[in-house]
Amino acid sequence: MAQEVRTTGEYWRWTESRWNDPDIDWRKAKTITAGVDVGSVSSQAVIMVDGKIFATGNMRTGSSSPDSALNVTNWALEGTGMKIEDIHYTVGTGYGRVNVPFAQKAITEIACHARGANWIYGPTVRTLLDMGGQDCKAIHCDEKGKVINFLMNDKCAAGTGRGMEVFADLLAVPITKIGEVSFQIDEEPPAVNSTCVVFAKTEATGLLRAGWPKEKVIAAYCSAMAHRVAELLERIGVEKDFVITGGISKNIGVVKRLEKELGIETLKTDFDVQLAGAVGAALFAQALLKKHRSAA
Amino acid sequence: MIAHYGYKDASGEYFIILDTEKCDGCGACVDACRWGVLEVGVDPNNPFHEEPIVLVTEEHRNKLKYSCAQCKPVSDRPPLPCVSACPNGALSHSW
Ligand code: SF4
Numbered sequence: 001m002a003q004e005v006r007t008t009g010e011y012w013r014w015t016e017s018r019w020n021d022p023d024i025d026w027r028k029a030k031t032i033t034a035g036v037d038v039g040s041v042s043s044q045a046v047i048m049v050d051g052k053i054f055a056t057g058n059m060r061t062g063s064s065s066p067d068s069a070l071n072v073t074n075w076a077l078e079g080t081g082m083k084i085e086d087i088h089y090t091v092g093t094g095y096g097r098v099n100v101p102f103a104q105k106a107i108t109e110i111a112c113h114a115r116g117a118n119w120i121y122g123p124t125v126r127t128l129l130d131m132g133g134q135d136c137k138a139i140h141c142d143e144k145g146k147v148i149n150f151l152m153n154d155k156c157a158a159g160t161g162r163g164m165e166v167f168a169d170l171l172a173v174p175i176t177k178i179g180e181v182s183f184q185i186d187e188e189p190p191a192v193n194s195t196c197v198v199f200a201k202t203e204a205t206g207l208l209r210a211g212w213p214k215e216k217v218i219a220a221y222c223s224a225m226a227h228r229v230a231e232l233l234e235r236i237g238v239e240k241d242f243v244i245t246g247g248i249s250k251n252i253g254v255v256k257r258l259e260k261e262l263g264i265e266t267l268k269t270d271f272d273v274q275l276a277g278a279v280g281a282a283l284f285a286q287a288l289l290k291k292h293r294s295a296a
Numbered sequence: 297m298i299a300h301y302g303y304k305d306a307s308g309e310y311f312i313i314l315d316t317e318k319c320d321g322c323g324a325c326v327d328a329c330r331w332g333v334l335e336v337g338v339d340p341n342n343p344f345h346e347e348p349i350v351l352v353t354e355e356h357r358n359k360l361k362y363s364c365a366q367c368k369p370v371s372d373r374p375p376l377p378c379v380s381a382c383p384n385g386a387l388s389h390s391w
């Protein structure tokens with residue numbers, strides 16, 4: 001396994017990463033498919049060879065969606081000898097899904113996250129919460145990963161990755177440490193009132209001025225975010241097994257507080273769940289390629 | 297699939313709820329809606345479903361409270377044009 005990680009000194013920056021499986025001889029493959037998830041904050045590419053993950057990439061989305069799609073896919077493929085032209089079928093997903101220049105089809109992240117979560121966690125997943133860069137979605141799915149019910153919060157960037165980035169920067173705490181730091185407190189503070197990016201910033205600045213330690217402000221913000229999402233989940237309810245995908249799933253400060261409020265634990269995995277949408281897209285690409293080939 | 301389009305904010309929950317299994321894409325609700333909130337299109341959430349269904353337009357998804365306000369006077373509550381137009385009972389509103 002070849003793994004590479006990029007780090008920088010900027011607080012809002014999370015770790016970009018790539019991975020590939022050198023034991024797979026892709027030149028002998030019958031099917032090579034890709035899923036490319038271009039989100040508002042991060043982009044992921046997953047390349048599958050005969051249904052197995054061959055390469056992955058996860059990086060920040062640039063100012064142009066088509067470039068981000070190309071960059072993240074090329075980054076995933078770097079050093080493998082495979083080129084984008086070698087991929088038989090690509091599905092684009094996420095916010096920038098129609099801007100994946102080499103994709104044959106675009107599918108929403110709702111369908112792709114459900115399919116991806118089913119693959120990552122197995123068929124027991126019934127509820128998933130995708131906490132992405134700019135919105136938040138609650139999805140119920142069946143044992144095949146097919147969407148039964150979904151709710152998308154289209155309104156506000158609040159309980160999201162972008163909000164967390166702004167917050168990390170403001171408090172000068174690396175975003176990957178926010179979760180941990182939020183538990184370095186003696187007792188749980190009341191949640192801040194708003195999780196809106198703009199208001200939270202003002203509110204946090206006020207609390208810091210009032211003498212609150214950083215850790216306490218972070219704890220209050222994490223619980224506000226957890227609370228807001230829990231409220232959103234009320235409408236469709238939470239059935240076991242419950243999982244969280246997307247960038248915020250890596251923030252234990254939010255995840256643990258949400259589990260507590262809902263009284264239900266999330267399934268855990270070592271797999272990078274920020275890749276869920278891209279995995280689902282690559283799986284759809286495989287199914288569509290088969291359909292395509294049998295029709296031809 | 298049950299699709300919830302809309303949002304929740306401090307003032308309430310504003311979702312248009314569609315049962316995609318019941319919707320046949322006839323477009324009667326689209327014609328009944330004078331404000332352009334609804335449209336018929338391919339289901340972007342189900343790659344294997346090729347028949348058209350009704351969708352809430354991107355433009356209106358994050359302002360339904362205001363978009364649908366004309367149909368929802370505070371005093372009396374007449375039936376909603378979109379909901380009454382649907383022959384299959386596929387549409388409902390959360391507020
Ligand atoms: S309530 Fe009125 S404005 Fe809203 S979708 Fe129905 S017909 Fe259109």
Ligand code: SF4
Nearest residue numbers: 319320322323325382
């Ligand atoms: S009227 Fe009913 S069945 Fe026809 S498009 Fe609208 S929701 Fe679908």
